[in-house]
Amino acid sequence: MTEENRETGRLIGYARVSTGGQELHSQIDALKKAGVPEKLIFIDKASGAKSERPGLDSCMQELQAGxxxxxxxxxxxxxxxxxxxxxxxxxxxxxxxxxxxxxxxxDTTTASGEMVFNIFATLAQFERRLIQERTQAGLKAARARGRKGGRPKISANDPKVKMAKKLSKNYNISIGEICNTLKISRATYYRFLKIGE
Structure with missing residues (x-):
């Protein structure tokens, strides 16, 4: 980094689209218009829900103080x-x-922008606390009515449990095929096999 960059800092961009079929042009054009050099724009073509985003990882490594x-x-x-x-x-x-x-x-580089972000973060924290309080109140009310939280118990007589056990004895059918047929996960399949043992 040059001495000038150390004083003023660089603008580094990040752009993402959810699928390979979507285009990044409009985002990249907007970032360039905002003053970000094209060589400092990092991109990902991945869903926002995915934790693996190599473009974002590289972007975070490139960013320095200032x-x-x-x-x-x-x-x-x-x-x-x-x-x-x-x-x-x-x-x-x-x-x-x-x-x-x-x-x-x-825009956290300005006092007003940082304040807006802090309000944003406070509202998000407030929302999380409300959800926690509602969950706790719901569990407390359920316990008062004699109910317990958690997954309801499945009996050995459940049709899916019976079918899973029956199909498990047929070695011509794979576990994956059984799970697809019954629309259950592998973990659920193995849990079904233990019921009643």
Whole structure:
């Protein structure tokens, strides 16, 4: 990095599309228009839900203190709201700024943008706490009515359990075929075989 870059920092871009059939042109054009050099734009063609994103991994390794990560829209970066906030918080701890082009108020390199992000993070934390409280209240109410949480027990007389046991004795049928036929996972198949033993 040059002395000038150390002082002003670099703009580094990240773009993602969910499938190979989608195009990245509009995102890349928007990043270039925002001042990101094309050689510093990292890309992925993968679902946001996937944890493996080599382009994002390379982007994170490239980023240094003073740099700013620029994305086209918030949903291009995070697998979920929680993951997005954790990622941006990690960048801020490393001294890296964050800017979303389409979500104008999100720019941690400005005081107002950082405040917007902090409000965003606080609302997400508030939502998580509400969900936890509702879950706990629901479990408490269920226990008061004599119900226990967790998966309901399956009896040895359940038709799927009987069929799984019967098919397991036919060595011409693979476990995968049995699971597909009964629409169950392998873990469930093995659990069914233990029922009643």
């Amino acid at each position: 740099d700013t990560l620029v994305i086209w829209r918030l949903d291009r970066l995070g697998r979920s709201l929680k993951h997005l906030i954790e990622t941006v918080e990690q960048l801020m701890e490393r001294g890296v700024g964050f800017r979303s082009i389409s979500d104008g108020g999100i």
